[in-house]
Amino acid sequence: MIVVAVMLLAYVGLRHDTVFYQRQLAEVVTVQKTRTTTQHDEFNNVTHHINQRVHIRLLNGKARGTVTTISNSYDSSLALTQPLKPGMQIFLSSVHGGHGWQFRTMKRDATWLPLLLGMFTLVMVQMGQAGRKTVLAMVVNMGLFILTTYLSSRMQDAAVFWLFIIFSVLAAIITLGLVMGFQQEQTWTVIITVVSTIFLTLGLAQLVFWLTNERGMHFELMTFITQLPGPMFMAMTLVGVLGAVMDEATDMIATLYALLMANPKVTVRQLITAGRHVGQEIFGALSNVLFLIFMANEIPMTLLYLRNGNNIGYTFQMNLSLGMIQTLISAIGIVLTVPVGIFWVWLFRSRRTRGMMP
Structure with a gap:
């Protein structure tokens, strides 16, 4: 009941917060289809283009409450355009010297924010x-990520990668410290494992790129890139590796510390065996999760390329190659987490043992 109440309150509040916006908002009152055309291409793909006459009511500004009419066009693929329906709240932009309005984009916060608050x-x-x-x-x-992306848009291209390194280190420390406790030795073991594994993984990736002279790395195929694609690709890879390594390191090191608490005299060989077993249990599932997330993100463009007569090889090169490389780098990070984590657990245990000796 608490979750439902929070979501309902958030939804109602966000539906009635239009007076706080400076950009012009409106609510769709009625919609009429005025024209529909059909287009065929050489691959037998059929696209329907629909024009709408939309009656809207302005929700803010000096003309609040005024009812006016705008036009909207969309196609059946809904790839870049969308239909308007009664009840939608939309943003408008002025046209004809401020004497008319044009649909710009939807107001979506009343949809995703209640879901986010409900989840929290x-x-x-x-x-x-x-x-x-x-x-x-x-x-x-979230705040750190927003700040990082804001700063990256105002810094030199080459500094983007280092900016995301700082973000990754801070994110690891804050996340693990808040969840596990900043004063726990286990927490700092996980943090050091995550950071060192990330640097080792990306270092190996950069070494391979250098030895192969980045052959087969088509950075120019990255979408919506306005900065140097190389550093941006490594920054994207860094964030992906961070999530994978943090997940595995937390589980593995928690298991090793539980083993040390149950048997303080456990040998190094037993630590290695236990760490390997945990890594083997996690590696397959975690690698497949990363791969499926990557594939789910690329399904629309892959289908678009295939339906327009492109073969699988060309489609893979244009849409899947860079993502596959990122997945492989993350998988390497997952593998390296095991020896790196075992090393740091053994090192902290050895220091603690020497400190207890007279």
Whole structure:
């Protein structure tokens, strides 16, 4: 009930917050289809183009409450355009010297923000104190990511990668520290494992790129790139590796510390064996999750290329090659997490043992 109440309150509030916007907002009142045309291409793809006459009511500004009419066009693929329906709240841009309006984009916060708040509330209710720490870590990381992307748009291209390195280190420290506790040795073992594994993984990737002279790396195929594609590709890879390595390192090191608590005299060989077993259990599932996330993101463009007569090889090169390389780099990071984590657990254990000796 608490989750539903939070979501309903958020939805109602966001549907009635239009007076706080400076950009012109309107609500769709009625919609009429005025014209429909059909287009065929040489590959037998059929696209329907629909024109709409839309009656809208302005929701803010000096003309608030005024009802006017705009036009909207969309096609059946809905790839770049979308139909308008009654009840939608939309942003407008002025045309004809301020004497008319044109549909710009939808106001979506009343859809995704209640879902986000509902998820946060559910986590806090179900997990208690741990859930509240998890939500706090997520909010802080969102703020860090927004700040990082804002700064990256105002810095030199080559500095983008180093900016995201700083973000990754801070995100790892804040997330693990809030969830596991900043004063726990286990927390800092995980943090050091994550950071060192990331640097080792990206270092190996850069070495391979240098030895192969980046043959087969078509950075120019990255979409919506306005900066140097090389550093941006490495920054994207860095964030992906961070998530994968942090997931595995947390599980593996928690298992090794539990083993040390149960048997303080455990040998190095036993630590290595236990760490390898945990890594083997996690590697397959985590690598496949990363691959499926990557494939899900690329399905629309892949289908678009295939339906327009391109063969699989060309489609792979244009859409899937860079993502596959990122997935492979993340998989290498998952593999390297095991020896790196075992090393740091052994090192901290050795220092603690020497400190206890007279």
